[in-house]
Amino acid sequence: MGVMAEALVPIFGLIVLGYLFRRWRFPGDGFWPQAERLTYYVLFPAMLVYKLGSAQLPVSAYADVLILVSAMVATMTLVLVLTRFVLPWPGPQYSSVFQGAIRFNSYVALAAAGVLLGNEGLSLMAIAVAVMVPMLNLICIIMFAVVAGDGPVRFRPVLKAIATNPLIIGSLVGVFWSYFRLGFHPVLAGILEPLSNLALPLGLMTVGAGLQLKALRGASMPFVAASAAKLIGFPLMTVGLAFALGMGGLMVQVAVLLATLPTASSAYILARQLGGDAPLMAAIVSGQTLLATVTVPLMLWLLW
DSSP, rough: OOHHHHHHHHHHHHHHHHHHHHHTOSSTHHHHHHHHHHHHHHHHHHHHHHHHHHOOOOHHHHHHHHHHHHHHHHHHHHHHHHHHSSSSOOOHHHHHHHHHHHHHHHHHHHHHHHHHHHHHHHHHHHHHHHHHHHHHHHHHHHHHHHHTOSSSSOOHHHHHHHOOOOHHHHHHHHHHHHHHTTOOOOOHHHHHHHHHHHHHHHHHHHHHHTTOGGGGGGGGGHHHHHHHHIIIIIIHHHHHHHHHHTTTHHHHHHHHHHSSSOOOHHHHHHHHHHOOOHHHHHHHHHHHHEEEEEHHHHHHHOOO
């Protein structure tokens, strides 16, 4: 466990650094929103194209990722729907618990996979992210329409956002590049590689810059429930699913890592836009990111 924790320290260290820089207003209030845009639209897509395009994964790996990720999302969704009957929180509160228990931070996922599992693990994680992101967005939108929405939810903007998501596009281009063994010309590689190297450190610092620790003052039972389900319940369930599906090795390590990660910061934006409990969502996002410094190495040590 000590070696694993040591490997993860730089990841969470960069998140803390981003939080401190934002709090100190360095290099300026306008920097971090623009840094997040640069990371989201340029650096991470470039990294996904380069890393995935350079990978040589067997065709079966794509099918295995699709099967396991789909099983993870379907099972966790069923569990959360059933808890609605046991813990009848108001719709806005429940929507934040739902998002907090099932979504994950893509930046941390890719960074942790690269550090712990190497290029092949990073490639599998990129495919898992490309599969899971549209699934989770659609499921969360439907959930909002059922429990929290004041009016009809428009699906067209959501589908457009998914279709134009830079992380999904970068993953699909990288898979295409890898599948057809196109390779990278030295000039193109010379552009993509340094952009790829910038993606993870800047992306992790933008995660830290977006934390709202003041929101933790209002932490309550819904926060505890969402965090326990996401950081402990989800990875345990994932191991059971992988065993039931007869999967093992690197594929399961990637899936378990994905399941252990804290909720995405974009969940707060969705809660604010669609009638969820935004303050609770901010507490869940920030609190889980802090808790993950302990739970991620612990769960990986137990389950890998």
